[in-house]
């Protein structure tokens with residue numbers, strides 16, 4: 347009879363203990379043995395600053411640091427980094443104050459849609475941790491795996507240069523090297539009025 351057939355569900359692997367140090371805190375959660383790090387961080391640990399963009403390793407939105415090295419969490423099995431020290435964008439600041447890289451992204455216009463920004467911040471901080479005085483070419487190379495879909499990269503490079511200067515203990519960050527970027531979303535005609543329940 348139509349509708350009475352039992353549909354066999356694909357069984358999910360059993361949850362098992364997964365432990366790591368996330369943003370300086372020991373965490374222990376239950377996760378399937380084949381869980382992807384991105385899912386564990388977002389769904390189990392609650393670090394929602396880690397963004398899911400493409401899920402294919404092409405956009406960089408999901409970047410986190412594992413033992414100081416930037417990795418794409420969408421392409422990393424949680425089991426591969428069991429016990430590691432993981433830093434997400436939430437771990438860059440001390441909680442009360444933005445990290446220099448975050449401040450410089452804000453002041454130089456490098457912080458844009460908020461979706462790509464966490465990945466850019468992680469890639470940039472990982473660069474500064476290993477190279478305190480990167481050239482603009484080295485900065486561009488460090489962020490080449492991070493895609494912005496709607497604007498340019500010059501302010502981001504400016505921001506990383508400025509953050510490098512702050513990290514080196516210079517009192518003032520260098521002035522932005524590139525000219526101001528035009529507003530990518532200039533005001534246009536009014537937004538269409540959507541009926542209730544259809545607002546995006």
Ligand code: FES
Nearest residue numbers: 399400401406420
């Ligand atoms: S979501 Fe991981 S690279 Fe795009």
Ligand code: FES
Nearest residue numbers: 458459462495496
């Ligand atoms: S500003 Fe983030 S994708 Fe364009």
